[in-house]
Amino acid sequence: MTPEDVLPDSLLERIRGRAAGYDRNNTFFHEDLAELAAAGYLKLFVPASDGGMGFGLETAAQCQRRLATAAPATALAVNMHLVWTGVAHVLKSRGDSSLEFVLREAAEGEIFAFGNSEAGNDAVLFDSRTEAVPLPDGGYAFTGTKIFTSLSPAWTRLGIFGKDAEAGDGDGELVHGFITRETAGYRILDDWDTLGMRASQSATTVLEGVRVPAERIFRKLPVGPNPDPLIFAIFACFETLLAAVYTGLGERALAVGVETAKRRTSFKNGGRSYAQDPDIRWKVAEAAMAMDSLYPHLTTVAADVDAQADHGAQWFPKLVGLKVNATETARRVVDLAIRVSGGSSYFRGSELERLYRDVLAGMFHPSDDESAHNTVANAWLGPLEN
CATH class of the missing domain: 1.20.140.10 (Butyryl-CoA Dehydrogenase, subunit A, domain 3)
Structure with a gap:
């Protein structure tokens, strides 16, 4: 399949026709997302054997380029789901199956979002201002504030990370995991009123001791740049x-x-x-x-x-x-x-x-x-x- 097959002109024009309204009213692109999901667009990286498109990054990028010609804010928000499924694909292609469950759950219709960005954290992925406290059962409790959480009204899985300051002999350890929409201990603020990319509804997410069980913790890394x-x-x-x-x-x-x-x-x-x-x-x-x-x-x-x-x-x-x-x-x-x-x-x-x-x-x-x-x-x- 090609990007034109996945996003035919008729679908693209319907998405383009809604973009101005979403922007004007500062509302989420619910209709776009429903049509994209029905077209299999959220499964670009899911293997064909599991009902997905089985695309690599090159073809997925061309799909996103095409979608953005119609509605940049829709494309930008969908990016966050595609980043996680793309990460799972890239790791799997290199022999790392630690995020294979992301592809499996995406095949079942789950929507992933990216909850890593933090205000004032210019270390990005190499440090975190969010606190990750280890729990007796091997899970972690996360407390902190994540900004620019695209897909806020719709995600069913949110990837987050934080720092266990006591680990690594006091040097700290960065802990990555996923919560579900049903997980207790987080709040989504109604604070997305921006100059542009308004339909993305990338609201702030406040983590208040939200618990991630051991089976949803997928990486622990040292603080600072590393080759993982x-x-x-x-x-x-x-x-x-x-x-x-x-x-x-x-x-x-x-x-x-x-x-x-x-x-x-x-x-x-x-x-x-x-x-x-x-x-x-x-x-x-x-x-x-x-x-x-x-x-x-x-x-x-x-x-x-x-x-x-x-x-x-x-x-x-x-x-x-x-x-x-x-x-x-x-x-x-x-x-x-x-x-x-x-x-x-x-x-x-x-x-x-x-x-x-x-x-x-x-x-x-x-x-x-x-x-x-x-x-x-x-x-x-x-x-x-x-």
Whole structure:
């Protein structure tokens, strides 16, 4: 199957038709999610033998790129489910079955969300401000606050992590596990009222001693950077699928800009189309060339993950570089499309106005611009000297 088979034009147009309403009303994309689930979209990484699509990261990324051309906020939220199922797929393909239950439960219709982000935690996956207290039965009680929890109204499984400060001879240990919707001890705040990506409903989740049983604890890692395959799999899926969403957003902005330039006419030039204006043509060409360099970048990185290419220490620079390239390119293309489209794009309700607000979210996703440049600089120049 291809992305066009999974997301036929008819489905894509229905999703596109609802996007403005979700954004305007700041509501979750319940209808989109129901249709995507019915189409098997939430099972992109689930093996075909279990009723899924059996896709790798390259094809899944192209599906997300296509979905984002219709509704970036829907695609961004769905990303979180696909990150976890993608992580399970990447680990399984490398001989690690520790998250195989994620694929099994996704095949049964469970929806996974990502509950790792914390305010003020620029260590991201290498430390946590959430407390993980060991329990006598081998489980853990987690207390802390998670932000940007996409799919808040709909998830049935939430991946979380926290720090057991007493473990590791006092150095601490990072504990990863899953809770279910029915688990007691957490609250979802009604605090998602943002500039863009509004339909994602990525509300704050407060963990108040929420208990994760031993069988749902799937990793314990030392604090700080480490080579565990889980860390690579999360970065690979998160950054690549994120890049796919913003690639699709940029692709749509370019298409809308082209349509508008052809439709607009110049009073000064006797009603000629703005598509004949040299300055407008230059801006469209600039946007198209930027996108043309992004498409192969996304494909190459995703394909290398699938092929288990050996990039050694360059893997993380490649992943964060793709994310920054995609989010910054999309932002530049949206800006050019607005300049091409004129003042009508400044009004609330225009698609470009919404895309402009949505694309700004890209700068906040990890790895942010500063962190990414630090990662790449360290890979090429070595760490800063003390």
